[in-house]
Amino acid sequence: MxxxxxxxxxxxxxxxxxxxxxxxxxxxxxxxxxxxxxxMDCKKTEEQRPDYPEVSQGMIGQCMIETEILYGDIGSYCYHHFYPFKC
Ligand SMILES: [Zn+2]
Known part of the structure; x- marks a missing residue:
């Protein structure tokens, strides 16, 4: 899992x-x-949302909480909110 x-x-x-x-x-x-x-197109759209600045502030912490429940400790994964990546 x-x-x-x-x-x-x-x-x-x-x-x-x-x-x-x-x-x-x-x-x-x-x-x-x-x-x-x-x-990347959807990311641009997301950045236009009015609540994006607020949501992005808490996203790393929120990501860690949500992904830890589902997948275990994958903390570095959450930093891909900032860095585009390939498979
Ligand atoms: Zn898309």
Whole structure:
């Protein structure tokens, strides 16, 4: 279970927001709202949301809480809210 997170989250094959396919070489980033991988287009849209500054302030802590319950301790994963990454 705990080893699954990388495949499920980091190597997701589609944007969790718009369902656009994400290839292994395409950059993706974590949503500040759902902590799931989204495409860069959706990230730009997210940044326009009026509550984004507020949400982004607490997102690392929130991500750690949510992902620890589901996947165990994957703290560094949460920093991909800031850094686009590849699978
Ligand atoms: Zn998308």
């Amino acid at each position: 705990k080893e699954d997170w990388e495949e499920k989250l980091a190597c997701a094959v589609a944007c969790s927001s718009c369902d656009k396919a994400i290839g292994p070489q395409d950059l993706r980033i974590l949503s500040s709202y759902t902590h799931l991988p989204i495409c």
